[in-house]
Amino acid sequence: MIVDARVLREDFVPTEVVHRHDEVTHLSETLEPLLYGERAEPAFLFGPTGVGKTCIARYTLEQLREEDPEIRTAYVNCWQEYTRFRVLYAILEAIDRTADLHRSTPKDELFGRLEAADEGPIVVILDEVDQLEETDVLYDLYRLRHVSLVMIANREDELFARLDDRIRSRLHASTRVRFDRYRxxxxxxxxxxxxxxxxxxxxxxxxxxxxxxxxxxxxxxxxxxxxxxxxxxxxxxxxxxxxxxxxxxxxxxxxxxxRRKTLEGLIEHQRILYEVIADAGEIEPTDLYDAYERRVTKPKTERTLRNYLTKMVHYDLIEAVGKRRGRSYRVVDEEVQTSEEDGAVGESER
DNA sequence: TGTCCACCGGAATCCTGGGGAT
DNA sequence: ATCCCCAGGATTCCGGTGGACA
CATH class of the missing domain: 1.10.8.60 (Helicase, Ruva Protein; domain 3)
Structure with a gap:
């Protein structure tokens, strides 16, 4: 049945694209100056999930590298690398400049290193850039003449609302490639x-x-x-x-x-919080904190729990109904529980 | 209408642990 | 072995908001 499982992986980049030629052309035109030793303007790819934004970005960069192998590329998923430090580190890692870096390296040292790596252009894909918590790193990267940015996000207005004026005004003129849902x-x-x-x-x-x-x-x-x-x-x-x-x-x-994958990524206390909410179906903050405290030996503070909750809302695992007083939390999708057994059964299929 | 307070989330600070320098 | 530096998570502190209730 399966001949080549890699092709069905999420991060697989096909050798030819289907139904996205205009978008590829648009993006490669933006990056074209790099082939003549010039700087490429930043580009944005906007569109809902699963419409091929990441795939097209990677594909286009591979095409670019085929024309000029000197161009270096870095892929950064801002969902995981959401701080300035991590983004810079990920880029340096992609271009092999992390030999002697460690957690206690000053941030400016990382930036300095990237600044010094200017022997050729670097194209950085910032995937899910709207998840970035320290957006000032965009400004840092923008300042580097040898770094070109390809930024991927769902919604343009939401992304720009999160940026501060300094970087917003600079990025406003960038190229935008929009992706629609597939038919x-x-x-x-x-x-x-x-x-x-x-x-x-x-x-x-x-x-x-x-x-x-x-x-x-x-x-x-x-x-x-x-x-x-x-x-x-x-x-x-x-x-x-x-x-x-x-x-x-x-x-x-x-x-x-x-969803199950993100659930696995939660740390223990977050998962307990999720379970409490799932068990209750819908629960109000005070009850939630109480129930949580009864389940663990060393409870985190309420403030920390609130951070967990916002994170889980972000992950789309739970949702908050209402604001302020009278708010309640519930899991987004109840079917998660029932499908659990489905995955576990596996070999004992009917 | 005014007061109370549950709830949220920003900012400052503390704590922990990895890792280099000496 | 000890000290210092650092990032990042947790905690502390606190102001803002708006629904409940008198």
């Missing part, structure tokens, strides 16, 4: 291309591609997730073709997989 037919075509490389020929029918694309409602990440999950499922069953019930079973799987 079902477009996503079906993308999935088909992936399947051609990843799976044995004829494993999936055209109608099944459409079913998957439809269930993913324009989100390629979800679509590929369903495809991957269905392929594994079919493989476990020893069939060489997708059946409709395999696909049916894989849809909820893929939709909650991302």
């Amino acid at each position: 079902t037919t477009e996503l079906a075509a993308i999935l088909q291309r992936r399947a051609e490389k990843a799976l044995e020929p004829g494993a999936v029918s055209d109608a099944q591609f459409r079913t998957i694309a439809d269930a993913a409602s324009g989100d390629a990440r979800v679509g590929i997730g369903i495809l991957r999950s269905a392929a594994r499922r079919a493989e476990r069953r020893g069939t060489d073709q997708f059946t409709d019930d395999v696909i049916e079973a894989s849809i909820p799987d893929a939709q909650t997989a991302i």
